[in-house]
Amino acid sequence: MQNASIINSAVVTIALLDQDGNILSINSALERLFETTSDEMYGKPFANLLSGQMVEYFARSDEAEKVFNYRGEIEVVLKSGAWIALDVGVNAWTTEEGLLRYTVVMRDITDRRRIENQLRETQHRLEVALTGAQIGVFDIDVHTGHSIVSATWKVLMGLDPELDNDVQQEWKSRVHPDDRMMIAEADKACIEGRAERSTTEYRIKAPDGPWRWMRSDAVAVARDKHGVALRLVGIQADITERVKDKEDLRASEAQFRSAIEDAPVGMAIVDTNGKFLQVNQSLAYFAGVSQSQSMTESFLRMTHPDDRGAVMNEISRLLAGQVKSFHKETRYINSNGTVIWGLLSVAIVRDSRDRPRSFVVQVQDLTEMRKADLLKRQFVSTISHELGTPLTSINGAISLVLNAMKGDVSEKARRLLSIAQTNCDRLILLVNDILDIEKNAAGELQFYPVQAEITKMINDAVAANAPFAAQYDVAYDFNSPKGAMSVSVDVNRFQQVMTNLLSNAAKFSTRGSRVEIAVRRVKAGILISVTNQGSGIASDFSPKVFAPFSQQDSSETRANGGTGLGLHICRLIVERMGGTIGFDSVPNQSTTFWFTVPAEGSVEADRVA
Template identity: 30%
Template structure:
């Protein structure tokens, strides 16, 4: 522990910012103190030997051994010996060392005096004092003390009569002493510099060696973290490498199990790891490190008042806690404990923090992998248990996944790599036919435009199976389409129900039409007075009966048209039609309704509009439905406009009104069979909800299409197209498309 403390102290002194000269001076003094400390015994023995030899072999023969200086000599000798033996060289005490050197100078002067004065050779011992001063002091202090020594050098000769030659020889010794002081200072300074550089080099090598061990341990840990996704193994590697990097008598890794609650994992040399987590978070270094996202270092038990009780209960002298910080949060804490004080410092915190960061990323990666694997298993379970067939396609339309339902449906054991959906469907037990849109168009829309598509499919075999197909785009993190999911929902039962319903409607309509025809005939006979006179009241009642009979007949005709459309047997003639005259007839037939509702009707069809190709009766039926609806839903004071114009080889017809409009949520369903907008206004109007559905199918049967634009409270515009007679003549000879669905198609898939 002492060695570690000294090393830390030296590191702090070395790294502390201070001026270069001051740092060099302090370092030199520290080195000299160590030098003098190591030679303490030699110096004290040297002076003891000189004094004893002088007393034994010189003083008995000296004429001055009875001088009163002798007792002082003995006392100063003892003081000098004790001073050199016990001087505190570990610190820097310039005044105390100056007194010691002055005492030594006095001792040498007494020895010179007692041993003959100018005839004594012991004056050379003054050189020893000068060398000691140059070793301890800086240059200026050394020169000053050399001057003091030279002054004391002349003290023993003050009681003698000396000639000029002797004085000159003594005076010449003074510059020699100064040269010796300078030489000693520079020699010792050079020795000090070499020693300092050697020590710095040794420290650098030691630090480099430590850094090398740290980097090797961190590199080995990162390699092992990168090759495993097991949490327990990651924790074991973390503890192993932490033990290599810092001294630890015990170790603990705690992971956040959710809600900020830490749970111990694989404790090392701890009998009760749970006990370390019991204290409240504010006095528990594990929780403090996790919440502050900073290392917590406890060097001594009494260092931090917050952790006094915790460290005493744990039974360890020092502790370091490092958070495991992943991408955005702390997922755990690493704790190392030691029974030795001052076991951990900032360097330990730094290297452990690096190791903990690597471990945290590995733990996060393992957690993500585990979550992904769980999600994958859930998704696979859901996909495999789906009753609907499901196919996953890549960006090129190749099948990459087919669930068991799809494999059973199409007789596929597996989807081969690189196999397109067309190739996969060819192995189905029957002919596969797509409708509205076709398979190629659906693939183009979903893969190239990223649109979700819904269409219908029939698997024509011994028993035809009908499907509603959903094509959904798959996107990556940037939003780019990388594939598609195809879901096939079996609607065969719905198709059969719809077919039965259509057959029932057709049968009932036919059965109702015959008695209604008879009723209409007899009512007209009564109204004509064929069976007797009819008064005005009776005539009014007969007119009401006739009107209601006509309404019922219209409903029956709509139902029959619907059944014919769904059966695919509706008759549509192809003739040259003057659309303007036809539209004039339609408006004339609805003139009474227009006057009753006080709604204006306007025809905006140019005189020279080219004739269209179609069935005039069916076109009249479509126009009548649209204008009738427009009048029905337009309040008094509004207007209805019928427009037509040529556009790109076809005729565009529009019926616009200023009525109540249609809300955005109802727009997609206005052409559905039996659908009526759910509002108080529409509920007040009569109707079956078949007119628009039949109109769209009649337009489609004549080679056109129908759509609507509407704004709630502003009005609606129903538009449809019809081929021009000239354009149709130019295209004559073009055959029908192959792969026409069976007759059951229309009666089934549409209804479903």
């Protein structure tokens, strides 16, 4: 009775079985675990509780010599459907009467098994992460020198993960001789507590021959009472590609800096505060100082005060990411106080996070070019004025002869005088065009914008150019828009553009055709278009249409004459008035030249055509 009481009160589950493995009794712990009773289970096979497991074990009871004790772990599904893990121990014994009996002792190890499974899953995930990141883990016993390493550490070392090598000795034999002292010093400082961790980058010999770069980072996880480390645990990673990238970057930066230093034009690297980080000899010479002196100056300080605002505006656009670079003719102050000109080109350099890092600055000396341009403009202006005055006199004299002395001049003489007058008119136009171009280049082309009604200005232009069109048997058609359209333009410059476009349209139209003039509102303001029917513009000449002195090489062009400056001047005028100009041409069909001028209340444009 005392034994029964002890068994019944035991925390572990206990069962007593007969020689066939049938239940004779079970304790209360087993009843609670399997949700059953002794009476219900009496005489039934114990294997039934274990989902049929251990049947073969109890079947050996007929052969005494084959009976043995058992110890193992099994998983069982309960009535509720839940599974549990059991540590099962079976002890076979014989009664005084010689009967075979079994005592079964079981412990519920479900929680332990669950934790083990979680640990295995965590370890598996860690191994996957380490493998993916190519990171090896090591744990070194400082006193014995014995190392425990992860499989990824072995892979990094070129070792078979399944082999049990002396990894510490293998590692030591592979480290580059020049790096051994550095590693030993770092480890010693960490072991003695003089450093929090041992971090080193070193070379190691790969099994296939080349040297690989490794980075090791270890910490002490246990120390004795004297503060000396007992174990070092750390990670190791292959950084060969990173080291190679750094070396390539250093070589690239050195090459870039060398290119700046040796450049024949002024170049510099400037930080975001305007301080020079590098200045080459050419830029120092441009500023009239030595390279060492220039390094003490700021970029803006050498810029002419009147130009600093404009340069700062462009710098602000660079910093805001609106542009990647800009080019601007800028004045500078030489060390002797002389104003010098340079073509400033600035590009921004950003880091991997797109943050401004520095500026690459180039300054091309334009001082002599500016002087030459000034002399050229003065020469052209002088020549143009010198030609303009006598040409006007000659033209007036020819007109006087043709009109006042009409009856006294022979037909042959009149024809020669008409040719002279035509060519004189062409020369006057050429002189005026050249003067306009030079004035624009010098910033002296004057504009006097006023509010004007677009329809009236176009009607005036059509009326003024109608006689010219009649010479080519061409007429103008202007479809006046409904309602008033007011624009802000220089009326005379507007008429200059219209005269160029209308005269060109007439000259290059098919005889007997009509030139159509149209006006409509667009997003950019008011669009004026002039369309003629004729041979059109060749596609290979299209990019040159608005270039100065450009003429399409054709018999028609040569017959109609011209200087090739008209459309170039039209573009200068339109852009100065805040508009745009362009054209669309279908060879041997039609050509439309159009331009826009700003207007209040503009609406979304249809396709410009």
